[in-house]
Amino acid sequence: MKVKTYDLRRAWLLREIGKERRVDVLNADFVERYAEATGARIKRSMWGAGWCSLLSDELRRMYKARLLQRVAVGLSSGSWQPGFPKWVYSYRLSGIGIEALGELPGEDVA
Secondary structure (H helix, E strand, C coil): CCCCCHHHHHHHHHHHHHHHCCECCCCHHHHHHHHHHHCCCCECCCCCCCECHHHHHHHHHHHHCCCEEEEEEECCCCCCCCCCCCEEEEEEECHHHHHHHHCCCCCCCC
């Protein structure tokens, strides 16, 4: 079953970010799991994670709702490749996000 509504995708993201501690849109495994769970489209890339605009939009939306904290992380010159950004936002649960995670039903969605 694909996670189709925003509320279900938000619950999925809260759980995943809670497990991972920090996530970003260049984490290929995280992006692939999100696409698999939600059916979101990924624009494939030669390096790193593919681009998933729905995931980026939802992380931004959750940040604006104060469910997530974010920091800009620069990519070191050894990690940077042509086509990569020079920096990326890294997200983690905020205090509000941790409370929201605690209020979710026990069953995993997806």
